[in-house]
Amino acid sequence: MNNVERHQHIIKEVNLKGHVSVVELCETLGVSSVTIRKDLQFLEDSGLVYRTHGGVTKQNPYQTDRSVIEKEKIHEDEKRIIAKAAANFVTTNDSIIIGSGTTTQFFAREILPQGHLTVVTSALNVTLELLKYINVEVIQLGGPVRHTSSSVTGQYAIHILNQFFCSKLFLGVDGIDLDYGISTTSAQEALLNQKMIDVAHEVIILADSSKFGRKSFGKIADFSNIDVIISDDIPPAFQELFDSLGIKTIVCK
Template structure:
């Protein structure tokens, strides 16, 4: 098998499986890891694949910032299913924090408050969704507004959080990497998320399956501070890791 044939075979495998390891490619193609790594470098330089630690993927593992108006239309059914599952964690007379993002906006739409509900949020889109409920008290954090996320960040928002302690934090993320942890595209957003984690009893991550195997600029936390992860699908290596750490996982089908 010459270089061109090998490259074509690699592309077909990546398109079929989504991610293929260097070890797998060595076994399938009968060549050394040095040869495979050269192949992957050539294919990445050509813009055909993306290299990852120990393998290759068809999806860019680095998540970049996009406006919520654009993100809201992506994986819509998955986000609806995740939001419905997450809404079941909201109890009567609860006090919760909802972070920014489109999946958390879907959660706000799904919430049917029992008794009085207090919601602390940095997200303007979440606030607008909850205003229809007379028995929901929304505490909107203040600060600099990020246009892409329709949410606030900064020192003022972090200082206000010092005044509260909530039962749950519902956190949307842009990336979940096996080693790196969970992340978001904004460093300022990541800092605010870290503060939210510190004032919440339970941390619930909402992430559709496209977020797995991806990293973003701002690291929020490793897995030690996560209690629950809700997704439409979770790759087995992540399920094994979460199980070993005692993290509850909920997989819900598309809406």
């Protein structure tokens, strides 16, 4: 098989699977890892694929910051079904934390509070969604507001969280990477998310399938800090890792 044929095969596999490892390509094509890595470099330089740690993917693995208005319109159906599944975790007289993001905004819309519900949140859009319920006490964290996420960050918000401990944290993320863990585009938001994890008994990640295989600037946590992941689809390599760590996964279709 010549260079052109190998390149065509790699592109076909990446388009079919989304991500292909160097080891898999070596075994399939019967060539060395050095040859495969040269092929991947050529394809990346040509703008056809993106290299990742140990493989190649069809989508840019580095998530960049976008406005909340823009993100709300992306993967709407997936976010809606994830939000409905997540709403089942809210129990009577619960006390929860909701992080920022459009998926968590969809989640707030799906909550049907039973009894008295206390919600601590950094997200202004989440607060606005929940104000319609008289039996929901919303504690809005304070601090500088990020325009792109419609949420607050900073030491003041972190300090306020020291006063609480909640049953669950519902957290949206921008990237989920096998080695890097979960991340977001803002370092300040990542620090606030870390504090949210510290003051929650159970950490529930809400992420559509486009977030897998991506990493963002601000690392939030390793997978050892996560209890549940809700998504519309989870790639096999991630599912295998989550199973080995005892992380509960819910795939919504």
